[in-house]
Amino acid sequence: MGEGIELKTEVAHSARVYDYILGGKDHFPADREAAANIVAYWPNLPASMRANRRFMARMAHHLAHDLGVRQFLDIGTGLPTAPNLHEVAQAVAPDARIVYVDNDPIVLVHARALLTSSPEGRTTYLDADFLDPDAILGSPQLDQTLDLDRPVALSLIAIVHFIPDDAEVRRIIDRLMAPLAPGSVLALSTCTADSAPAEVKAGVAAYNANGIPLVARDKPRVEAFFDGLELLDPGVVLVNHWFPDAESAAVDDAHVHMYGAIARKPA
Numbered sequence: 001m002g003e004g005i006e007l008k009t010e011v012a013h014s015a016r017v018y019d020y021i022l023g024g025k026d027h028f029p030a031d032r033e034a035a036a037n038i039v040a041y042w043p044n045l046p047a048s049m050r051a052n053r054r055f056m057a058r059m060a061h062h063l064a065h066d067l068g069v070r071q072f073l074d075i076g077t078g079l080p081t082a083p084n085l086h087e088v089a090q091a092v093a094p095d096a097r098i099v100y101v102d103n104d105p106i107v108l109v110h111a112r113a114l115l116t117s118s119p120e121g122r123t124t125y126l127d128a129d130f131l132d133p134d135a136i137l138g139s140p141q142l143d144q145t146l147d148l149d150r151p152v153a154l155s156l157i158a159i160v161h162f163i164p165d166d167a168e169v170r171r172i173i174d175r176l177m178a179p180l181a182p183g184s185v186l187a188l189s190t191c192t193a194d195s196a197p198a199e200v201k202a203g204v205a206a207y208n209a210n211g212i213p214l215v216a217r218d219k220p221r222v223e224a225f226f227d228g229l230e231l232l233d234p235g236v237v238l239v240n241h242w243f244p245d246a247e248s249a250a251v252d253d254a255h256v257h258m259y260g261a262i263a264r265k266p267a
């Protein structure tokens with residue numbers, strides 16, 4: 001482990017709680033305890049997280065395969081979980097380039113595992129905060145990896161629900177999209193209670209009680225994050241309805257508590 005990295009293992013962290021619930025191996029007792037507390041109130045959270053992860057993979061494939069996107073800026077990457085975004089994108093386009101961004105020190109520790117690019121492409125990792133978009137845009141990692149004169153997909157998968165203030169999220173999305181070329185895409189998923197109001201309300205309260213701020217948003221609030229962009233089909237939908245594969249199509253809507261969508265920056 002690198003010198004100076006402070007994991008704060010005594011308190012639960014969203015990335016490690018997520019990793020534990022998804023069946024990963026990078027978590028500590030505080031994370032496991034918080035996850036158990038949360039899942040007691042939110043029994044379908046693991047199913048919802050798995051549906052979100054499958055959405056991420058279908059989204060990355062769609063962007064690379066159908067829209068020809070070759071550059072990705074993925075903020076809130078999380079711990080490596082197969083398949084990772086670059087693996088999906090580079091399976092379609094080996095020359096795809098990905099900048100991964102997260103602010104959790106444990107993700108930083110595992111960043112090397114994320115940096116296994118195809119020889120033709122490139123992946124890089126940036127330890128930065130979504131709340132500081134200028135640090136992300138001004139970083140040498142981004143400068144050396146992405147060509148902002150060509151379209152970039154900004155992917156915000158399961159991160160903005162940790163920022164309760166909608167105006168703050170909008171401000172940051174606008175700032176991040178501003179320098180991206182026309183044809184760039186925003187891909188976003190975030191928590192909702194629309195499909196299971198009582199369960200998600202109790203689960204969100206349990207997250208908050210365990211020291212992790214989380215907010216569930218209804219559809220109009222999520223749609224507003226795409227204002228000024230061209231929402232692409234099928235619009236903002238529960239992630240299992242977004243170009244579903246057979247597994248996603250079989251999932252009960254009441255077990256999916258995430259909206260997802262993609263939208264394009266107009267010319």
Ligand SMILES: C[S@@+](CC[C@H](N)C(=O)[O-])C[C@H]1O[C@@H](n2cnc3c(N)ncnc32)[C@H](O)[C@@H]1O
Binds near residue numbers: 053056129130131
């Ligand atoms: C629930 S995980 C999602 C991981 C992955 N995107 C996925 O959907 O499978 C959320 C990630 O966002 C990161 N995160 C939360 N707040 C952040 C912030 N302000 N800046 C950067 N990363 C953040 C956490 O560390 C965590 O790794």
